[in-house]
Amino acid sequence: MDFDDTREEAAFRSEARGWLAAHAEAKSGAFETWQSRYAGREGYEGLERAKGFQAKKADAGFAALHWPAEWGGRALSPIYQVIYQQEESKFLVPRGYFEIGLGMCMPTLFAYATEPQKRRYAPAALRGDEVWCQLFSEPGAGSDLAGLRTRAQRQGDEWVINGQKIWTSGAHWADWAILVARSDPKAPKHKGLSFFFLSMKSAGIETRRIKQISGASHFNEVYFTDVRIPDSQRLGAVGAGWGVAITTLMNERLTSGDLRGPDFEEIFGLARSVRLEDGPAIDNAAVRERLADLYVKTQGVRLTRFRTMTALSRGETPGPENSIGKLVNAPKAQEIASFAMDLLDVGGVVMDKETAPLRAAFQESLLTSPGGRIAAGTDEILRNIIAERVLGLPQDVRVDRELPFEQLPTGDRTPTGTR
């Protein structure tokens, strides 16, 4: 039991660190410093910078380490991807533009597209020349993705798409997309789906930004009105789209699981600096108990990731321990934000960046952290996954498996969310 790299891993780590040092700026100092300098760079203005960095990263061979060499990868085991991510996390680099394309869309193309298609799309995605997005969720199909109703109707050598997707990250700047749609409403829900890829510049696509409770807009609604896709861009057989979608979801990148917002270190720092009515917050027994609880969780997730890395390094498939990171971290982010504001008492409500500690990172996190518990598997779905795939418990009784999709009950109203 130790935390050392093998000789090969150490050499790779050193290569990655050297390259990053030459091409990116190291994070220096506290969260506050780099958060204020980095967080503001996301968005359209960051896209061009991100593309520039991605091209250099691809040329240096760091963009897709576990891909086969023919598509620009190094065919390395996933442990090297983890090592690279560990090193990259110490630098200020653009993030959030290419993960979906490289981590989910391309692996799906590798599994189902033709050779000429792979040659056409993979290199451009790798270098960041083309950005991809994933058109899966719908207003009526989130956790129950297979309940989606966007229609794909065949007309000769083309498919005509009508419907709506939602929660599509990056749809507003994406060039290409993967799409799962319903090709046969008379078949049971999982059996009437087909899978495609298409240009986001296609006629009939309308993208609208969604304003989140934080005020930011990271997601979109995407509307389809008679959008035409050539049948050659279908991935997998007609009616076999669910299996393809599962391939995509299984390829979700090895997420680092790190919180984007303030974590234990920041709440611990705050407790050491802020005073309560009877002295420093860090001396308060109730505060100390909660800090200890947060530390135990933080360490538990961090160390669990080392167990995952160990499995990868041994060439084993990571065990189910990998599935608990987000289930623990996402609610923890929300708890840290709320706890921090409690320590600031009445003043905790202030979001003015010049006044609030850490440039209002805790207050920002209060408003962004609820999304973490919903995106990429809600807390509830993750518990189901652990119960079913890890503990081997049976699925819930399903009333929707065998019925034709069009006969499933849909509810008679859409909640509006306003009074």
Next chain:
Amino acid sequence: MPYDSRAVNFDFSADQKSLREQARKFLAEHASSTRVRRILEGAAPYDAELWRGMGEMGWMGTAIPETHGGAGFGYLELCVIAEELGRSLAPTPFSSTIYLAAEALLLAGSDAQKKCWLPRIAQGDAIGCFALAEGAHVTTAANLATRADGARVTGTKLPVMDGDVADFAIVLAGLGDGARAGLFLVELKAPGVTRASLATVDPTRSHGRVTFDGAAAEPLGAPGQGWPLVERLLDRAAVLVAFEQLGGAQAALEMAREYALGRFAFGRQIASFQAIKHKLADMYVGVELARSNAYYGAWALSKDVPELPVAAATARVAASEAYYQAAKENIQVHGGMGFTWEFDCHLHYRRAKLTGLMLGSARRWKDLLVTRLQAGAA
């Protein structure tokens, strides 16, 4: 442990895993539920036959150096055995003898003391215990009623795990009139010692009330260094007990899973209800976080690195809470049957609470953890 040149090797080795299999097999046979219940319901304080068997397996000497008659494997191997002992609920004086008494000797014992006791412990011929608590309150160096006067101690210790059956005790006693304290080694069969068994929530671990009336006592370690030694000793024991708790928590989770799969209600397996599935998922998450924190504690203990105090406190808190959660919810999943004497759920429920308190409550360890984080981050 043998150095394994593979990367980020945050797991036990193949050899250690085969030791685990061997231990699990032995305990499945010799520490079955029937055997544990014999101690729960009978008069014997511990399973002497099992204890002899464990001695024959060489477990007591796992982390005792060969120069003192042990096997000289190391702490990772001892952690592996501890996890299996916790899983099986083995009713023996292993934890008091090995994690506390033998560790105290290794930490602070003189050559003569080590020579006298460690080989006997390693052979399974001596039982030791650790006498710190003095009743139903937090015992600290500042409130010790037990006092040492030269080479004699006077006072009453309770509860002392295995104090009713041990051959010797490591005793914390106050020095003079102040808050200084020292550790002492006291032979329990000597004059001036009276003891009685004490009822506790978990009769599968024997406890005693031990009264010293001018009993002969040898200082263990430097005089006045009692409390710092106790803290170091408790850190080491915390990691080892965390593995017992982990084994118990895993067993309670597995029991709950088996029952939920086999029990039908409303026409289906209760394991298909989300209320049950989510409960089991939460138990699983608690166990896995505790496992990762315990592994880190094992690493720190085996390498004796400066990270040990924080790692030990983290492992202790995580394991105490995970075991209690798993044991408590295991009863809930079993419904009415879980509340019966006949089902084994209560054995883990009792042991979870006992192990959660035996080295001090999680409340106290959380405070200690934050103190240590403050020191590290200062």
